Amino acid sequence: MYKKTLALAVVLAVAPASALADTVFGVYAGGQFWDADSEGEYAFASNVIEPNFENESQSSYYIALEHPVPFIPNIKVRENSLEVTSDYGKNDFSHRDYIFYYEIFDNDLVSFDVGVNAMDFDGSLWVLGSDTIGRQDFSVVVPTAYVAARVGIPATDWTFFADASALSAKDSKVQDAQIGIEYRLVDNLAVDVSLNAGYRHSVIELDDVDDIYSDVTFKGPFVGVEVHF
Incomplete structure (x- = not known):
């Protein structure tokens, strides 16, 4: 996977500048439940x-x-809160995504982005050791490949979208993918506002990270909003 990521970086470095650059500055902000x-x-x-x-x-x-x-590259920073209660206490798989990506193709109906995502985990687990229960913190940055695509429905305010970050190396596997549909509620020169909904699936398999081994999955529907300035 690391070789594939390096090869991707080389391809992006030699790609035509017109294919890599956005046509205007844009700031996007959004949230998801x-x-x-x-x-x-x-x-x-x-x-x-x-x-x-x-x-x-x-x-x-x-x-x-x-x-x-x-x-x-364009940049996207995403905070992901993944806290879940178990029999022992609150377990935290939260992480921050640092996504660096290029727009390979972009028009009013279809867009396709590729890049890398540095998934920065800084979590904690309640664990059992030597017949006692205690908290074990862990921290790791996992580099993953990143892809995203959007396909609009002609003559409507609806758009299908999907994105994924994934890495599989040795005994570790981390992936985070979502697919959904978006509706443009406001669309003018000053600001765009969109509502979205879909399904998200995340797998966190960590192998010997600060003595932690994990194989957990989070999956289910989501709703969100995005604002474009």
Whole structure:
């Protein structure tokens, strides 16, 4: 995967500037409420824990900057709150995404972005060790490939969209994908406002990160809003 990511970077570096740059500066900000079902297990040292996760609503919000400067990637920063209560206490798989991407294709109906996403985990788990229950913190940055696509329905205010970040290396796998539909509620020269809904699926399999091993999944429907200045 790391070789594939490097190859992608080389391709982007030699791609035509007109294909990589946005035509105007744009700031996007949005948020999402996610009715996520949680399942899986995790381990600390030699103790495998299969907690009874409680399904809870999660949240995500982001800000993105797109610009016309050639070869410089657009950037999106997204906060993902993934806190879930188990038999032992509150477990935290929250992370921040640093997404650097290029617009390979972009018009009024179809757009396609590619790039990389540095998923910065800074979480904690309630674990069982030596017959005692305690909290174990973990921190890791996972680099992933990133793709996103949008397809508008002609002569309407509706757009289908999807994006995904994924990495599989050795015994670790991290992926976060969503698909949905968007409705442009406000569309003028000053500001655009869109409502969206869809389905999101996230898998976090970490192998020996600060003595933590995890295999957890979050999945379910979401609703959100986006503002474009």
